[in-house]
Amino acid sequence: MAIVIKGGYLLDAERPFAVGDVVIEGDEIVEVGESAERAGATILDARGKIVMPGLVNAHTHSNQAIEKGLCDRLPLDSWMILASYGGAGTRLEPRDLYISAMLGAIEMLSTGTTSVIDCMRTDIAWFDEGMDAVMQAYSDIGMRANVAAQFADLDFFSSIPLSLIEAPAALREERRRASVGDILTRAENYIDRWSLKNPRLTPMLGPSSVARCSRELYSETIRLVKHKKTRLQSHLLSAKSQVPVAEELFGGSTVRYLESLGALGPWASYAHGIWIADDEIPVLAESESVIVHNPVSNQKLGAGIAPVPALDRAHVNVALGSDGASSGDSQNMFEVMKSAALLHRIANPPEHWLGSADSLRMCWHGGSVAMGAQIGRLSPGYKADLTILKTGELMVGPKEQTMNALVYSEVGRSVETVIAGGQIVVDGGKVTTVDVGKILEEAQDLTARIWAGLPERLQAFEKLRPVLEDLERTVGRLPLAFNRLCG
Numbered sequence: 001m002a003i004v005i006k007g008g009y010l011l012d013a014e015r016p017f018a019v020g021d022v023v024i025e026g027d028e029i030v031e032v033g034e035s036a037e038r039a040g041a042t043i044l045d046a047r048g049k050i051v052m053p054g055l056v057n058a059h060t061h062s063n064q065a066i067e068k069g070l071c072d073r074l075p076l077d078s079w080m081i082l083a084s085y086g087g088a089g090t091r092l093e094p095r096d097l098y099i100s101a102m103l104g105a106i107e108m109l110s111t112g113t114t115s116v117i118d119c120m121r122t123d124i125a126w127f128d129e130g131m132d133a134v135m136q137a138y139s140d141i142g143m144r145a146n147v148a149a150q151f152a153d154l155d156f157f158s159s160i161p162l163s164l165i166e167a168p169a170a171l172r173e174e175r176r177r178a179s180v181g182d183i184l185t186r187a188e189n190y191i192d193r194w195s196l197k198n199p200r201l202t203p204m205l206g207p208s209s210v211a212r213c214s215r216e217l218y219s220e221t222i223r224l225v226k227h228k229k230t231r232l233q234s235h236l237l238s239a240k241s242q243v244p245v246a247e248e249l250f251g252g253s254t255v256r257y258l259e260s261l262g263a264l265g266p267w268a269s270y271a272h273g274i275w276i277a278d279d280e281i282p283v284l285a286e287s288e289s290v291i292v293h294n295p296v297s298n299q300k301l302g303a304g305i306a307p308v309p310a311l312d313r314a315h316v317n318v319a320l321g322s323d324g325a326s327s328g329d330s331q332n333m334f335e336v337m338k339s340a341a342l343l344h345r346i347a348n349p350p351e352h353w354l355g356s357a358d359s360l361r362m363c364w365h366g367g368s369v370a371m372g373a374q375i376g377r378l379s380p381g382y383k384a385d386l387t388i389l390k391t392g393e394l395m396v397g398p399k400e401q402t403m404n405a406l407v408y409s410e411v412g413r414s415v416e417t418v419i420a421g422g423q424i425v426v427d428g429g430k431v432t433t434v435d436v437g438k439i440l441e442e443a444q445d446l447t448a449r450i451w452a453g454l455p456e457r458l459q460a461f462e463k464l465r466p467v468l469e470d471l472e473r474t475v476g477r478l479p480l481a482f483n484r485l486c487g
């Protein structure tokens, strides 16, 4: 049945901000205009409200949703040990992964985000069931999701420049976490199982980063992505320590190494890209690859400032992401858009500052390129992923200020109705597709269980702390060009 959204202020990056109607049939927008009618349609009265495309979160890790507030004042490489890989770790079983993904999805949908790229890590022992559980969560709640199976075959310590410090010999040994064949067989089966199952869901591949994968695994992954015509998301230059790693392993330029592997293209998105050098920017632009900027997470981990204004000027596709909840905490894209607009003012002259319209454009347009989906606009032929916000409470003022008001003062509290793939999934500010209370109850139990293992993880972390602190100090002193800090 059709839905007609009547009389709202229509906001997207391409159209004048004016009153109009939106007609949805199936999962698509079929008409945008004045006085649109459809016999028997569900009518949503949007008079006095803002109707805009749903926001796109182009990088997170749903397995971290139960780790909000995990750590503070820890730089990235140390955080990696505590949050993701250290001590007893957090071996989330398939049901845990389902609940964790639900928790993130509830937060995103109720703050106006309709689409997500989730780099999801599951245990190799239950890879199939873990991936299926997360896909099922997005299917049940009705969110558009590209879920990248995240994997690596090398130990975390292979990805940091231990040669710069006096590290224990045991850390320098190369340890394979899983065999390339085993990972790729499971990954291929995952793509096959989910490729045509649900139009809102896209299975993708997510090799963790080029430094955490053997050359064999990374290049075979690229081959599989192309063979299956699917998509890839990975991490790129997310900490300063990756610059000396690139010099040691890739002859200096990680981006050119990726290019040599055939890993760049509009089907590939790379999270962070903080330490991209000036001469790597044109390579990214030409290949039409996407950089996903995660300004909140980057600040929390003190990882650096990505050269987003320079990327934007060079016409590199830039999307926005919250990153996982153990580093970026909230999954609220209003917070991410505000931070993306403000952060670069610290490192750039005013003529290069980004504004609220840039944040919205990166979120919608960059997000649509990263997802490979026809989303992010109010226009016929685009997917019916929309967010309706009430006005008059927090947002008062002339319509010329609307983008500024949304990016700088909205936190998602005005979100009233959310439609994803033509289905109403949030009504009156509440997710309607699942029993939120029950999920939150189960999430509390899961969180308590995971946090009970924290003392053990902290103990393992403390053993490594001197090495990590030595690394931070040494890398911090590296005389890298200032242009890696701004742009």
Ligand SMILES: [Zn+2]
Residues within 6 Å of the ligand: 059, 060, 061, 119, 235, 271, 323, 324
């Ligand atoms: Zn990430």
